[in-house]
Amino acid sequence: MRSMVGTVPWLLLSAALVLFMTPGLAFFYGGLVKAKSVVSMMMLSFGSMGLVGVLWMLYGFNQAFVDGSSADWIPEILGNAFSDFALGGAAADAFAGDGDAAVVLASAAFGSTFAIITVALVSGAIADRARFFPWLVFVGLFSTLVYFPVASWVFSFVVDGDGVTTFTGWIGQLGTHLGYDVGTIDFAGGTAVHINAGAAALALALVLGKRAGGFTKEDAVPHNVPLVLIGAAILWFGWFGFNGGAATTDGGAALIYVNTIVCPAAAALGFIVVEHFKDGKATAVGAASGIVAGLVAITPSCANLNPFWSIVLGLVAGAVCAFAIDLKYKLGFDDSLDVVGLHLVAGFIGTIYVGFFAIDTGLFTGGSFEQVIVQVIPAFAVAIYSFVVAFVIAKIIDATIGFRVKEEDEVAGIDSVQHGGGAYAFD
Template identity: 50%
Template sequence: MDLSTADLWTLLAAALVLLMTPALGLFYGGMTRSTGVINMMLMSFSAAALSAVVWVLWGYSLVAGQPAIAGFIGNPLSEFALENTDPADLLAAGFAGTFAMIAVAIISGAIADRTRFSAWLIFVPVWVSLVYAPVAFWVWGGGLLSADGAIGSIFGEAIDYAGGAVVHTNAGIAALVLALKLGQRHNFHDRPQPHNTPLVMLGAALLWFGWFGFNAGAATTVEEAGLIWVNTLAAPATAVLGWVVIERVRGSRPTSTGVASGLVAGLVAITPACANVSPGMALVLGFVAGAASSWAVNLKWKLGYDDSLDVVGVHVVAGLIGTVALGFIALPSEESAGGLFYGGGFQLLVSQLVMCAVVIIFSAVATWVIATVINKIVPWRISAEQEQAGIDSHEHDEEGYQLQR
């Protein structure tokens, strides 16, 4: 066997990103009610399993195959079941598939405690195929938003190194649509608290660990990998501080859930920018993202949308901040003149804003259509009585905790 250093790194990075989806299940599971921890974790595990099947059969073809509709999507049959894929490309295909897994799993946090598992099982493969795959193709596969694409050729090619728009904004907007579609939990106004904060902290720690593969997996040089690694260390560190500062401004004490959420907000923000900003700017970006997300998560109480586990406040807000910030703080490179602060002008900022707008509009409309159709097949909501009794017992005939008497 002859594996290059790059191949070995891709193997390791793919494994790290794969770990992130069950880690998300731990993170979300601890944040929900004790009677919903099984359901929440199974939503992440099922997202990984179904996304893997879709990716092997037609998902990779949609993102990296021959264009079926010029600029919009790849031909789902061009590399069906990876039969025609060059063996040398299988590692890259597997690595890319782990991004689809975590993207759709993120959505589940907005609809905790009230979602039929059967509806979720239908939603996952459909959303990965019809929403995630097109956006990934537009940004990373040479589609609409690439340099030669219909939009990118007009407004310029945007930067999204590891998925601030493709993964986090895309999934976060989908989460908002589903939260609005399903409505509030029966105890929404009681402001339910996480039932197991150690589980939340463990999930956050594993997410941070896996994120080094998420961000640095596509690095092609040791210099690029080093910059990404340090930035992935720096941004979440200051994001925790930013989150805690806002908690203190509100008069609250620092909380473990806040620290964990701030950590994730910083990771989300640095994702699109990890290879294109200096470590010093990564520190600033993380602090801003952590503070902004800490402020944003409380909007749901004022506006009345039940984003159960703060997917919108963390992934949409921090994802947009990290993506748009590149228009100001991106370092000059061979591909880009850099952001405004480095004399690059407004070109990159316009490109970043256009990409965000396209992703937001497409994800919102497409997710709404998918959710509406599914609701006619399988109603999304369990009954109020079933929700009060606990979704774990109703949907899975299990309990997360069985105390001996």
């Protein structure tokens, strides 16, 4: 977030771009699944848009951006949502011409889109077998107990009278707590979004178990590759708002945009080169997956890397993720659409990589090992917290109302059972 002339239109434009990413994710995920479950898959994303969008405005924004030291370690669970609905007051003030109130509302709009897509990302791990309304129960609890608090750890801040921004969450203050001269770099959500979603996805994949009818690489055939490519293109387009929305200077925004181009471009190359030598051919889905891996990897460091090191990051993330997506077959967890292999793995790579190559403060670019330490601790802390809480929530839902569809419905196709019809009509 920024406090400067032009903040409101910049944030609103960025919010529109990031909101568009969730339908893009729905296309990306929808193309990867079987034709008989594409509607169900896309509805998991659109359900997240509906519920998280409302919860964020009711109390999520106040929970994630609480004022002062209460954000330092444990945020207020419901903020001041119902006793003093801050957004309601901001709306009235903005209507009366209060610039600060307008920034609050624009920040709330921008932040809501991050909350929405973080939760929607998790759904890729449970494709073809999750019931819709239990998923919405998970969405509400996960948002409240995991995403909103973690967002406060990373993004919560205060601005003093001189316009100086101070991050107040424990991750934002980690360097200060440890007595270091550097702080954690997570500009756009490597921990709060991607590691968070990837760890939760692993938890859900373990709770729901493997899909019926086969769990091999040969079974994982996308039903609509063009839909996957369209989704990846929309994600890349929206990611300029995702990474650039919090830019405070024109120069910073320009660097972010360059890095958001070159890192996923390099990652696509790294992914398909590995595919070529590993499997004998470079695939369109591999190229799209490489793009996503690069976008994930550059998210935390987009404002803090020289473009050359962004290219290197992309090559590394694309190549590593090309191997990582196959680990589920060896380890036996059915992460249907590779949320773990792309978001958790690339999120870790991007978050830790900046500790070595951040401009001026990275270990190999003029800094010390301190930057590495303040990158590693939050990465593992968020992963552990997200995994444990998501696992417990999913277990409770599964034990009470049931999370997974019946096996016969899964085999027949869950679109008609869950949503009353399929994606395609051929008569």
